[in-house]
Amino acid sequence: MLELLLPPALILVLGAFLIGPVRAPLRPLIVLGAPLLTLYAIWQMEDGILLTAQFLGYEIQLIEASPLRRLFATIFAIMAFAGGLFAFRQAKWWELAAAQAYAAGAIGVSFAGDLITMFLFWELMAIFSTVVVWCGGTEGARRAGIRYATMHLLGGVLLKIGIEGVMIHTGSIEIQPIPLTNFDGWLILIGVLINAAAPPVSAWLADAYPESSPSGSVFLSAFTTKTAVLALILLFPGEQILIWIGLYMIFYGIIYALLENDMRRILAYSIVNQVGFMVCGIGIGTEMAINGAAAHAFAHIIYKALLLMSAGSVLYMTGRRKCSELGGLVHSMPLTAICGIIGALAISAFPYTSGFVTKSMISQAAADQHFTTVWLLLVAASAGVFLHAGIKFPWFVFFQKDSGLRPKDPPWNMRAAMVLFSVACIALGVFPQWLYGLLPYPVDYEPYTASHLVSQFQLLLFSGLAFFALLPLMKRTLTLSLDTDWLWRVAGFHLGRGMVNGLARLRAGILQVADGLWRQLANGPWRHGALAYQSTSRMLSWALLVLLILVSAKFLL
Amino acid sequence: MTDPHRKSWLYRPENRGKLWWGFALVLAATVLAQLAFPLHGHFGFDEWFGFNALFGFASCAAMVILAKVLGFLLKRPDSYYDDDA
Numbered sequence A: 001m002l003e004l005l006l007p008p009a010l011i012l013v014l015g016a017f018l019i020g021p022v023r024a025p026l027r028p029l030i031v032l033g034a035p036l037l038t039l040y041a042i043w044q045m046e047d048g049i050l051l052t053a054q055f056l057g058y059e060i061q062l063i064e065a066s067p068l069r070r071l072f073a074t075i076f077a078i079m080a081f082a083g084g085l086f087a088f089r090q091a092k093w094w095e096l097a098a099a100q101a102y103a104a105g106a107i108g109v110s111f112a113g114d115l116i117t118m119f120l121f122w123e124l125m126a127i128f129s130t131v132v133v134w135c136g137g138t139e140g141a142r143r144a145g146i147r148y149a150t151m152h153l154l155g156g157v158l159l160k161i162g163i164e165g166v167m168i169h170t171g172s173i174e175i176q177p178i179p180l181t182n183f184d185g186w187l188i189l190i191g192v193l194i195n196a197a198a199p200p201v202s203a204w205l206a207d208a209y210p211e212s213s214p215s216g217s218v219f220l221s222a223f224t225t226k227t228a229v230l231a232l233i234l235l236f237p238g239e240q241i242l243i244w245i246g247l248y249m250i251f252y253g254i255i256y257a258l259l260e261n262d263m264r265r266i267l268a269y270s271i272v273n274q275v276g277f278m279v280c281g282i283g284i285g286t287e288m289a290i291n292g293a294a295a296h297a298f299a300h301i302i303y304k305a306l307l308l309m310s311a312g313s314v315l316y317m318t319g320r321r322k323c324s325e326l327g328g329l330v331h332s333m334p335l336t337a338i339c340g341i342i343g344a345l346a347i348s349a350f351p352y353t354s355g356f357v358t359k360s361m362i363s364q365a366a367a368d369q370h371f372t373t374v375w376l377l378l379v380a381a382s383a384g385v386f387l388h389a390g391i392k393f394p395w396f397v398f399f400q401k402d403s404g405l406r407p408k409d410p411p412w413n414m415r416a417a418m419v420l421f422s423v424a425c426i427a428l429g430v431f432p433q434w435l436y437g438l439l440p441y442p443v444d445y446e447p448y449t450a451s452h453l454v455s456q457f458q459l460l461l462f463s464g465l466a467f468f469a470l471l472p473l474m475k476r477t478l479t480l481s482l483d484t485d486w487l488w489r490v491a492g493f494h495l496g497r498g499m500v501n502g503l504a505r506l507r508a509g510i511l512q513v514a515d516g517l518w519r520q521l522a523n524g525p526w527r528h529g530a531l532a533y534q535s536t537s538r539m540l541s542w543a544l545l546v547l548l549i550l551v552s553a554k555f556l557l
Numbered sequence B: 001m002t003d004p005h006r007k008s009w010l011y012r013p014e015n016r017g018k019l020w021w022g023f024a025l026v027l028a029a030t031v032l033a034q035l036a037f038p039l040h041g042h043f044g045f046d047e048w049f050g051f052n053a054l055f056g057f058a059s060c061a062a063m064v065i066l067a068k069v070l071g072f073l074l075k076r077p078d079s080y081y082d083d084d085a
Helices: A008-019 A024-044 A067-087 A093-111 A115-134 A139-170 A183-195 A203-211 A216-220 A223-235 A241-259 A263-284 A287-318 A334-347 A354-368 A372-398 A412-430 A432-436 A450-469 A485-523 A536-556 B013-036 B051-074
Strands: A048-055 A058-065 A479-481 B075-077
Touching (some): A024 A067, A058 A093, A067 A093, A067 A223, A067 A412, A115 A139, A139 A203, A183 A223, A203 A216, A203 A485, A216 A223, A223 A287, A241 A263, A241 A372, A263 A354, A287 A334, A334 A372, A334 A412, A354 A412, A412 A432
Antiparallel strands (some): A048 A058
């Protein structure tokens, strides 16, 4: 094993360090080359524990490879490449460097063999994803970045307390299924779920991601939530509570996306929705369900990045982000529109796209377990995905009305990244066995049966009918929707300000009283009355008397 | 208006009806396809004629209406958070 083991995360960390100092013409080489080299390194590794080190008296496993871990690392590396391709000519170099360090964190988590290593890379992601949010460059991005960092550092603290609890109580730092029988397990679960944008804090995602730059949201959509999905698969497979958390996320995403006007915020809500499908699959926990969750994460990263590239191109070319200000762009941005529509069809699980061959595994797993309610909700949600992301996003951005805007398609590198991922969406849909061969368990599932095709076409097209029939109910308004983030953006803010003001008033009051006392001391009867000009011994005896009273009171009580 | 996009086929009002008819034909075809390819469900009810069509439409309608109702409670002007400092 000594023959040249290249730790994949290290390649990207080095890349991130180099992007800044090297001369500008060399930057694309690193932005695009480091992810490809990482991909090569990922596929050179055999299964098992490959690299260990000593840390705080524990033997930590820096690299542990398995098919599941390789699957996630692979898509993270592909994402770092395609995102870099989309971004490298337009984004600032510090955004590119931060994104590469962020990807390094995600790949580090993928191969982390123990909880300490996982936590270290987890925090690396938190830090550099915050930098990516800040690269949005606006006042809104700055504030959203602070809220985002606060949420993730809080999640990190909970995760760390949980990990320390597990270390103390079991003596093991192995990554293995953790039973939810005590506080430690729950804290780890909560820490991981915060990154998955689970309730009640799902709002952080739709708050922060749309404030990033056109390319920033492409990177952000991929890593944080999907490493959380991987961590859930490794640590909490088959925990039933995840089914219901997942279903909540699914419908939360749909409803909020239906209410939303900002095109990238619609897509952000639909990330929560899609991660909900994965979390639900992990909760079902059978081999089929885990395969489905992993495959869906792989497919989702591609089509969601594609959708955000399409939206990012529109934002880059027009500077506008609200559906109410967009529309009719299909004529002047045909390639962006086509790629956006392919992404929209893939997220809707349209036959012959990637979503069709992955999402159906999760509902199939629910059916195999005879979970009737769960299955019905998953089918309704599939229809809802077509509604809120599959039609709503392309319709309001590229069709709807003529907004009068005539932007061209974006520069060549942005187009190339979109075409690459569009091809990937269709290729995975047409040749699902490529992806099925990479899954952790053997796949015994055939997505392309006449029965599945007919039922899926019925489901999706009648959802489309519902969309157009109820279009008047979905008129765009210049609004945002209140969410739990109201608690920390408004209530928490006023509470905090109230406390600060209260303390300030208390301080002022104390000062005033003290001042008054001082004045009385200085100018009061002391100066002229019987007590004025007392000798020190007299003063001392007064003090002794008071002390005596206090001491005797203490003894008597 | 010499704007070429105004004349796009998709947007001409007289084509609206044609688009709806075309859509209706496709919708009918997906339901009728069930006669040629019987569905293999897991629960029984999912093999009923037109189940997916009806369920898809009904659940979407329910979600749109739910969103509309929640919107009355949750929607705020999009400058709502702008003055938090």
